[in-house]
Amino acid sequence: xxxxxxxxxxxxxxxxxxxxxxxxxxxxxxxxxxxxxxxxxxxxxxxxxxxxxxxxxxxxxxxxxxxxxxxxxxxxxxxxxxxxxxxxxxxxxxxxxxxxxxxxxxxxxxxxxxxxxxxxxxxxxxxxxxxxxxxxxxxxxxxxxxxxxxxxxxxxxxxxxxxxxxxxxxxxxxxxxxxxxxxxxxxxxxxxxxxxxxxxxxxxxxxxxxxxxxxxxxxxxxxxxxxxxxxxxxxxxxxxxxxxxxxxx
Numbered sequence: 001x002x003x004x005x006x007x008x009x010x011x012x013x014x015x016x017x018x019x020x021x022x023x024x025x026x027x028x029x030x031x032x033x034x035x036x037x038x039x040x041x042x043x044x045x046x047x048x049x050x051x052x053x054x055x056x057x058x059x060x061x062x063x064x065x066x067x068x069x070x071x072x073x074x075x076x077x078x079x080x081x082x083x084x085x086x087x088x089x090x091x092x093x094x095x096x097x098x099x100x101x102x103x104x105x106x107x108x109x110x111x112x113x114x115x116x117x118x119x120x121x122x123x124x125x126x127x128x129x130x131x132x133x134x135x136x137x138x139x140x141x142x143x144x145x146x147x148x149x150x151x152x153x154x155x156x157x158x159x160x161x162x163x164x165x166x167x168x169x170x171x172x173x174x175x176x177x178x179x180x181x182x183x184x185x186x187x188x189x190x191x192x193x194x195x196x197x198x199x200x201x202x203x204x205x206x207x208x209x210x211x212x213x214x215x216x217x218x219x220x221x222x223x224x225x226x227x228x229x230x231x232x233x234x235x236x237x238x239x240x241x242x243x244x245x246x247x248x249x
Contacts, residue, residue, distance in 0.1 A: 001247050004230045005035030005087060006116060006146065006176065006216025011069055012042040012091075014184065017222040019076055027084050029227025033246065035216070036073050037089035037116055040109070041101035043069045062107040066090070070111060085249065087113045091146060092139065094126040095119040102127045110140030114245070116176060116216075118146045121153040130157065136173050144214050144245065147178040149192035151202055161202075165209040174212040174245040177237065179229040184220035193233075203240050212245045213237055 008015040009022050019036060026034045044062035070088055077086035090112050093101040109115055117139075123130035130153075136143035154164045168175070178190050196202050206213065215233045219225045237244060 001033055001244060002031050002227075002231055002234050003033040003035070003215055003244055003246065004031050004217050004219075004227075005033070005089065005114070005144070005214040005245065006037050006091070006178065006218045007034055008038055008091075008218070008220045009036060011038035012220065013039075014042075015220045015222075019073065022219070022222050023076060023080055023084065023086065025222045025225055026227070027080070029225065029230070031084065031227060031230060033085040033087060033249075035087040035089045035114065035214075036076075037091045037114075037216070038069065039101070040066075040090055040092050040103045040107065043090065044104075044107060062104060066107065066109065087246065089114045089116060091116045091118060093118055094128040094135070095122050096125050096127065108140075112141045114142040114144060115139050116144045116146040118148075120145055120148055121156070132173060133167065133171055136171060142172055142174070142245070144174040144176050146176045146216070147180075147190060147218065148176075149190075150175055151192070151195075161205050162209060165205055165211045169209050169211040174214050175206075176214045176216050177233055178216050178218050179233045180216075180218040181226055181229060182217075182219065182221055182224035184224075185218070197233075197236055203242070207240065207242050210243075212243045212247075214245045 007022050009017055009019040044065050073088045090109050092103045092115050096102050119126050120128055120132055128135040154161050177193050181189055215230055217230050
């Protein structure tokens with residue numbers, strides 16, 4: 001399976017591309033499973049001006065907009081089912097800043113196929129408070145940790161990598177190997193990914209604990225999409241004997 005579980009569309013305000021275009025580009029690139037995973041605030045707030053002007057208000061009702069997004073991606077999932085497996089995801093912001101994009105407590109995301117949680121390691125400003133286990137229960141759907149150097153984070157909190165990843169596996173929480181390389185990310189690959197692919201000790205911990213990985217390009221501009229990076233990461237992980245999330249679907 002060649003999976004990319006982290007693709008953005010124009011539901012995320014930092015992407016200009018319609019979902020259909022994103023899906024068709026993935027198909028052309030030989031991707032067999034694609035996770036559409038737009039930002040919760042882009043989906044939930046629906047309009048750019050509302051999103052960037054709401055300040056720290058956490059009372060916004062996401063129910064209608066989240067459902068509309070899910071239903072739209074479901075229609076596309078059905079349309080392209082003979083060409084690619086579409087997963088309906090949502091990327092969850094947890095950090096509170098100048099523009100508070102964090103997921104409101106009232107927002108239900110449990111009906112999504114999966115979610116990706118960002119800013120887990122920003123404990124002082126994250127509504128998850130560094131506790132992915134409690135936050136995953138709050139989300140209520142398969143949960144992944146997005147673009148985070150987990151080995152560093154685990155070391156910083158004084159935890160054992162083996163125990164932490166084992167607990168993740170037991171709770172069905174997966175770890176994203178983010179292979180982005182585009183202008184949205186200043187063409188800077190993640191150091192933690194490069195380290196993981198050469199660090200046999202880290203690979204052995206992932207393998208022994210049984211935690212699953214996901215691969216995501218985190219595309220925001222589809223003209224800069226590089227499916228070869230996704231193919232390479234999926235192949236390397238498979239050759240390590242490590243399982244990818246949803247690989248049996």
